[in-house]
Amino acid sequence: MSKPMLDLRGIVKTYNHGKPNEINVLRGADLTVDQGEVVALVAPSGAGKSTLLHIAGLLDTPDQGQVLISGQDMTGKSDRRRTAVRRDEVGFIYQFHHLLPEFSALENIVLPQLANGISQKQAEGRALELLGNVGVAERADHRPAAMSGGEQQRVAFCRALANEPLVLLADEPTGNLDPATSDQVFAALMGLARETGLSALIATHNMELAARMDRVVRMENGVLV
DSSP states (O other): OOOEEEEEEEEEEEESTTSTTOEEEEEEEEEEEETTOEEEEEOOTTSSHHHHHHHHTTSSOOSEEEEEETTEEOTTOOHHHHHHHHHHHEEEEOSSOOOOTTSOHHHHHHHHHHHTTOOHHHHHHHHHHHHHHTTOGGGTTOOGGGSOHHHHHHHHHHHHHTTOOSEEEEESTTTTSOHHHHHHHHHHHHHHHHHHTOEEEEEOSOHHHHTTSSEEEEEETTEEO
């Protein structure tokens, strides 16, 4: 049986507590993502997908519930411990790439590795390998402004995977790309996930892409079905 890499149990999140405009975003959401599984998360805009991803990635804390990453219950853990787990075991991809504009594609992927104690030589080798895997190795020395949107997003994928996370969280990663580019970027992402055995939770509005993942979960009234 596959080992759960991400386990969300009874996640509750409310904003504006006790006020007339109180918003109950998550009402007891449960979700397990097994090792090597790629799960699509679909819901209307404003339904709480980003909130769920932020809680899953330890960027936010639930009002109630548990977040387990690779079997580690992060409930009540110190900020230092949560930061370490987020750095070492979780990768993030957003709708907009957020690459550092003053650095090349290679440097954008090397920097998080250096911050994690990897040597310059190892970090560059890993970066070049990842860029090659997604078909943009020839762009290694280019800055983001010199790359297309699809190329930039593929570099962002590589950056997210640079420190070999156990779990990848992606929030509408192809949402700002045209259909053809979106398909290319998604294929690169799935190829990397399959090659590395990565577990991934990917929020998307694109039902065609969602159908190509292992499983689709929908958010309805603050719970997942």
